[in-house]
Every structure is written in C-alpha cells, then in structure tokens.
Amino acid sequence: MVKTQAASIAGHLPLLGRRIAAALVVFFSLSGAVGAAQEIDEQQALLVLWSTMLALDHANDSVNYSVFREIASPDFQEKNSPQQLNKLFSQLRASRIDIGSVLTMMPEYEIPPQIGDSGLLRMRGRFNLQPASLNFDLLYKELYGEWRLVGIAVVTGESQVSIKKKSKVRMPWFKR
Numbered sequence: 038m039v040k041t042q043a044a045s046i047a048g049h050l051p052l053l054g055r056r057i058a059a060a061l062v063v064f065f066s067l068s069g070a071v072g073a074a075q076e077i078d079e080q081q082a083l084l085v086l087w088s089t090m091l092a093l094d095h096a097n098d099s100v101n102y103s104v105f106r107e108i109a110s111p112d113f114q115e116k117n118s119p120q121q122l123n124k125l126f127s128q129l130r131a132s133r134i135d136i137g138s139v140l141t142m143m144p145e146y147e148i149p150p151q152i153g154d155s156g157l158l159r160m161r162g163r164f165n166l167q168p169a170s171l172n173f174d175l176l177y178k179e180l181y182g183e184w185r186l187v188g189i190a191v192v193t194g195e196s197q198v199s200i201k202k203k204s205k206v207r208m209p210w211f212k213r
Contacts, residue, residue, distance in 0.1 A: 082150035094136035109186035
C-alpha cells in the first residue's frame with residue numbers, strides 16, 4: 038500500500054521531489070508511529086538494567102567480553118568485537134569500582150526508562166557508589182521477546198555525596 042501510494046505520487050513530482058518522497062516513505066516505514074515516549078514497567082526496567090550491570094561486571098572481572106557481546110543485539114555484535122569492548126572498558130576496569138554492588142541499589146535516573154518512537158528503550162542515570170558514582174546511558178532493542186543491548190556508556194564520576202560535601206565549603210572569593 039505504501040509503495041503504491043508513493044509510486045503514484047512520485048509520478049507527478051519533479052526528480053528532486055521524487056527523491057524526497059522516496060526518502061520520506063523509507064523514513065516513515067522505519068520510524069513507526071509518531072507519538073510520545075512510552076513508559077516501561079519499573080520492575081522490568083530494573084531487571085534489564087541490573088542484568089546489564091552484572092554482565093558488565095563479569096566481563097570486567099574476567100577481562101573477557103565475549104559473553105557480554107553475545108547477549109547484546111546483532112547490531113551491537115557486528116559493530117563491537119570482544120577486543121574493542123576490552124579497550125572501551127579499560128578505564129572503567131582500571132577504576133576497580135565494584136559494579137556488582139549496584140544490585141543492592143536503586144538507580145537515580147536522569148532519563149527514566151522509556152520506549153521512544155523508534156521502539157528503543159533508553160535509560161540514563163547513576164548509582165551513587167563510594168567513592169565514585171557509576172554513571173550509565175543505555176539503549177536497548179526488543180528482539181526475540183527480550184531487551185537486547187544496542188548502545189552502552191558506563192563511566193565513573195564524582196558521587197553526589199562528595200559533591201554535596203564540597204558544596205558546603207564556602208569560598209570567600211566566590212560570590213553568588
């Protein structure tokens with residue numbers, strides 16, 4: 038139906054217009070319905086988050102990212118070799134932060150878990166560990182009835198507790 042409509046419309050357009058129409062057909066067929074981001078069940082989102090963190094913790098501990106890579110989406114697997122993931126997470130590994138300890142914590146979300154128009158699940162936030170926080174930005178695609186990792190950024194940062202302690206110190210030269 039979409040191709041038929043696009044073909045009949047394209048016959049009446051100049052060449053540039055036909056290219057734009059073709060691009061729009063491809064865009065709208067790939068993008069799905071337009072609307073607001075959908076919520077995901079909080080417990081399901083936590084399970085997805087914690088399982089990702091646990092898999093990353095195991096990969097960092099063993100310095101073997103093969104299993105971590107295999108449980109991700111096919112797109113992620115295609116773009117990231119175990120060697121690339123090893124290099125990507127080398128600083129996180131060097132920080133020696135205990136990622137597994139987040140399983141007993143609730144995350145603080147900057148972007149709460151939500152399913153966007155593209156059907157991708159995104160969540161961004163942090164776990165306030167000591168002495169550093171564990172910041173994450175995660176993107177998932179639903180495949181085979183489960184959420185599979187598409188994109189990941191996990192880094193350490195200054196914990197909110199230490200930021201609050203520092204903010205109580207008054208600097209005489211600093212004016213508000």
